Amino acid sequence: MKMGTALIYDEEMTKYKLLWVDPVCKIEVPERLTVSHEALIKTGLADRCISVPVREATDADILLVHSEEYLEAVKKTPYMTLEDLQEFTLQYGDVYFHPNIYHCAKLAAGAALQLVDSVMTGKVRNGMALVRPPGHHSMRSAASGFCVFNNVAIAAQYAKQQYGVKRVLIVDWDVHHGQGVQYCFEDDPSVLYFSWHRYEHQKFWPQLKESDYNSVGKEKGAGFNINVPWNKVGMKNSDYLSVFCHILLPVAYEFSPDLVLVCAGFDSAIGDPEGEMCASPDIFAHLTHLLMNLAGGKLCAVLEGGYNLTSLPQSVCQTVQTLLGDPAPRPANLDGPCESALESLHCVRSAHRQYWSCLKHAAELPTSDVTTKRIKLAEEEEDKLKKVEEEKNAEEEVWPEPPKRVAPAVRTALVLPNDVACPDGCKRFSSSEDPVIVNKLRKNFLKDADDSDALTSLSSLIALVEKMERNEICNGLALVPDVSMAMMCVVQHAATALRNRVLVVCVGDAGVSSHGTEDGKTLVVQFSNREPEEQKCKYHISVCLKKGCSDVSGFAQAVLGLLLPLGYEYDPSLVLLARTPDSGLCDSVWQQLTGLLQGIAQGHTLVLMQEAETSCVGPTASSLFGDAAPSLGKLHAPLPEDVEALERLRHRLQVDWKLLQTTAPETG
Ligand SMILES: CC(O)(O)NCCCCNCCCN
Numbered sequence: 282m283k284m285g286t287a288l289i290y291d292e293e294m295t296k297y298k299l300l301w302v303d304p305v306c307k308i309e310v311p312e313r314l315t316v317s318h319e320a321l322i323k324t325g326l327a328d329r330c331i332s333v334p335v336r337e338a339t340d341a342d343i344l345l346v347h348s349e350e351y352l353e354a355v356k357k358t359p360y361m362t363l364e365d366l367q368e369f370t371l372q373y374g375d376v377y378f379h380p381n382i383y384h385c386a387k388l389a390a391g392a393a394l395q396l397v398d399s400v401m402t403g404k405v406r407n408g409m410a411l412v413r414p415p416g417h418h419s420m421r422s423a424a425s426g427f428c429v430f431n432n433v434a435i436a437a438q439y440a441k442q443q444y445g446v447k448r449v450l451i452v453d454w455d456v457h458h459g460q461g462v463q464y465c466f467e468d469d470p471s472v473l474y475f476s477w478h479r480y481e482h483q484k485f486w487p488q489l490k491e492s493d494y495n496s497v498g499k500e501k502g503a504g505f506n507i508n509v510p511w512n513k514v515g516m517k518n519s520d521y522l523s524v525f526c527h528i529l530l531p532v533a534y535e536f537s538p539d540l541v542l543v544c545a546g547f548d549s550a551i552g553d554p555e556g557e558m559c560a561s562p563d564i565f566a567h568l569t570h571l572l573m574n575l576a577g578g579k580l581c582a583v584l585e586g587g588y589n590l591t592s593l594p595q596s597v598c599q600t601v602q603t604l605l606g607d608p609a610p611r612p613a614n615l616d617g618p619c620e621s622a623l624e625s626l627h628c629v630r631s632a633h634r635q636y637w638s639c640l641k642h643a644a645e646l647p648t649s650d651v652t653t654k655r656i657k658l659a660e661e662e663e664d665k666l667k668k669v670e671e672e673k674n675a676e677e678e679v680w681p682e683p684p685k686r687v688a689p690a691v692r693t694a695l696v697l698p699n700d701v702a703c704p705d706g707c708k709r710f711s712s713s714e715d716p717v718i719v720n721k722l723r724k725n726f727l728k729d730a731d732d733s734d735a736l737t738s739l740s741s742l743i744a745l746v747e748k749m750e751r752n753e754i755c756n757g758l759a760l761v762p763d764v765s766m767a768m769m770c771v772v773q774h775a776a777t778a779l780r781n782r783v784l785v786v787c788v789g790d791a792g793v794s795s796h797g798t799e800d801g802k803t804l805v806v807q808f809s810n811r812e813p814e815e816q817k818c819k820y821h822i823s824v825c826l827k828k829g830c831s832d833v834s835g836f837a838q839a840v841l842g843l844l845l846p847l848g849y850e851y852d853p854s855l856v857l858l859a860r861t862p863d864s865g866l867c868d869s870v871w872q873q874l875t876g877l878l879q880g881i882a883q884g885h886t887l888v889l890m891q892e893a894e895t896s897c898v899g900p901t902a903s904s905l906f907g908d909a910a911p912s913l914g915k916l917h918a919p920l921p922e923d924v925e926a927l928e929r930l931r932h933r934l935q936v937d938w939k940l941l942q943t944t945a946p947e948t949g
């Protein structure tokens with residue numbers, strides 16, 4: 282059952298603004314909210330959401346995070362004169378007050394609480410709250426960075442108190458460090474806070490030492506605070522996806538949260554005057570998708586920053602459209618993370634290797650910090666030159682409108698033997714016996730050409746692939762007599778008919794054809810417990826796990842840290858996911874895999890299973906249909922030999938596949 286997506290917005294939160302001259306604060310304008318909401322309406326996305334009203338956070342709600350003296354002080358601001366407001370503002374940094382901002386700050390925090398209520402009571406699956414003032418900089422007794430109350434921190438404490446939530450993941454993709462959130466939870470192991478942020482070696486606001494990668498949390502909270510500093514501007518989609526695949530997702534799956542809160546700031550998108558990054562708005566479709574199979578899909582996104590009135594609404598729409606379950610657009614040319622991002626990736630992974638078993642084998646920090654210093658000096662030289670360059674063209678950033686994301690008329694089609702029931706919501710699919718297809722199949726594939734039910738299922742399969750190629754059907758599942766033959770048949774058809782590439786993911790020991798791997802039309806990634814003979818080529822990758830796919834955490838780490846980056850970089854037009862009965866894969870892991878892979882190829886995932894596996898039809902169909910996969914629960918440590926094998930494999934493949942890199946190449 283697909284539950285809906287909540288949208289929380291109230292125009293009252295547009296009714297405060299900067300009343301005096303302050304160049305730092307002038308970008309935080311009411312139009313940020315109106316253009317975002319209007320875009321959701323214009324695109325028809327708002328109508329597809331469940332509108333949930335805001336409410337005012339109560340004093341008790343606010344006191345979950347803030348001190349009484351701070352709350353009492355803010356309570357006085359509605360009655361202040363302009364001079365008093367300016368006076369009051371001076372005690373804080375990079376923030377402004379207004380007679381109506383206290384009211385709006387209660388609504389912003391209340392909106393986040395309404396979102397938590399809607400998700401935790403099962404009224405909706407996920408949702409987004411469009412709010413201002415933002416929250417993640419505000420601290421126990423201080424406003425900061427346009428923030429008055431810490432909306433997301435309050436929501437996390439509220440979820441724990443009201444719903445007994447054990448573990449909350451907070452993902453902060455805003456381009457600024459949410460120091461307020463870090464301070465609130467740094468000794469709290471029940472809240473994992475992840476933030477990336479423009480840092481430039483502490484030169485960028487709020488210029489805190491504790492925003493660096495070595496602030497990992499304190500006491501019991503050690504390991505539960507992850508800072509990814511961007512020491513350069515211009516970070517792109519590859520940089521963001523690399524950090525998700527090699528830091529956030531492996532740790533998030535090990536942590537296994539009961540609820541995911543997103544500090545959804547969009548100043549990390551291209552065109553933003555604060556971030557000066559180069560990631561395109563559609564990247565937020567992928568970031569959102571990659572989080573949607575955690576916590577059984579319970580995801581609350583709360584707006585933080587975002588100051589470019591063109592990229593902000595585009596990014597908001599990309600996020601909401603993904604929450605609604607629409608397929609993500611294909612990621613434009615991912616060319617691998619930049620050197621500075623790799624440096625940060627390496628530092629973060631090594632700072633956290635002692636806390637997370639998935640990072641256990643991350644490379645050590647560069648021993649001599651001479652290296653880091655040398656890199657820094659080189660970077661500073663380079664930056665000075667670049668700064669001149671940037672001044673010139675900062676304002677003229679242009680980027681293409683994100684591509685239209687049309688959800689096909691039919692989401693999931695199933696090719697099943699007649700005696701197998703079709704799960705509700707999905708469409709049973711069988712093709713009209715197209716003589717052309719039938720003859721080709723007879724000639725090329727079928728040993729005994731009169732094997733009619735093989736013929737039927739294969740010709741239906743081909744017809745289904747063609748409908749997916751025409752985007753008339755999003756994804757599909759086929760129960761076939763022979764998985765290897767069906768795979769070869771689809772791959773051969775795809776190689777000729779489909780304009781584009783096919784990613785073949787094979788779980789278990791089915792014989793896999795290497796057709797198309799020599800010229801890159803096909804990328805095969807096979808998971809099994811059999812030691813591969815020598816690695817065939819760049820496009821035929823065998824992942825050997827000691828216990829095959831039956832070891833949940835080993836398999837999960839292989840999917841997150843190897844398969845996903847490969848799939849994103851390869852950027853196929855079809856994902857063929859085949860499993861054989863010997864795979865040893867449990868349903869929930871299989872559903873996670875099926876869910877995650879739908880972020881690739883615009884969701885065109887075709888699952889092939891042996892006819893005997895009828896018990897797996899239901900779980901597979903629900904994942905293909907867009908239901909969130911069940912949580913895997915806390916992951917124990919993967920087998921050391923598996924982690925080492927994965928690290929070796931990743932190290933060898935990263936020469937060809939840039940998104941597999943996790944450390945900066947040894948600088949000469
Ligand atoms: C919610 C938020 O994270 O977007 N607030 C950003 C506050 C920025 C403060 N000024 C920085 C001055 C350097 N340009």
Ligand SMILES: [Zn+2]
Pocket residue numbers: 455456457546548555585586587
């Ligand atoms: Zn920000």
